[in-house]
Amino acid sequence: MKKTALFPGSFDPFTAGHLNILTRALTIFDEVVVAIGVNQAKRGFFSMEQREDIIRQATRNLPNVKVVSYDGLTCDLCRQLGIKHIVRGVRNMTDFDNEQAIADANRHIYPEVDTIIIPTAQEYSHISSSAVRDVISHKGDISMFIPEGVILPPHQK
Numbered sequence: 001m002k003k004t005a006l007f008p009g010s011f012d013p014f015t016a017g018h019l020n021i022l023t024r025a026l027t028i029f030d031e032v033v034v035a036i037g038v039n040q041a042k043r044g045f046f047s048m049e050q051r052e053d054i055i056r057q058a059t060r061n062l063p064n065v066k067v068v069s070y071d072g073l074t075c076d077l078c079r080q081l082g083i084k085h086i087v088r089g090v091r092n093m094t095d096f097d098n099e100q101a102i103a104d105a106n107r108h109i110y111p112e113v114d115t116i117i118i119p120t121a122q123e124y125s126h127i128s129s130s131a132v133r134d135v136i137s138h139k140g141d142i143s144m145f146i147p148e149g150v151i152l153p154p155h156q157k
Helices: 016-025 048-058 074-081 093-109 129-137
Strands: 004-009 031-037 065-070 085-090 114-119
Touching (some): 065 074, 085 093
Parallel strands (some): 004 085, 031 065, 085 114
């Protein structure tokens, strides 16, 4: 039986740290579905279509990766897709505490789902999507923060 995990996030944009978590998740799972969620608390920097394109560029050599977008509860998407594992990455203890609370809530909503928390590799622990957006806004070099070979679309204000 194929083991599939959901890797949800806003991925605005998808970073080298996200790719690190994804490739490590692929050593545990047969397939990983990268799920781009609509976060009502955040105004998107890149459009949903642009985020999907960025992730497809970053994962073009990973055949066991699918990319979807969704609006709603992550647990509802897991139920819809028949997925029982959620993968989340953490950079530090603050991320861990937040992810633990979300994992607990998800288990209450969908008791069959387990969250697997993967600490990011040290060389990526300083990278966040918000930092990348800030560098982009100030026209800085983001090449060290995004997956190799990814070309970001120009940002529209």
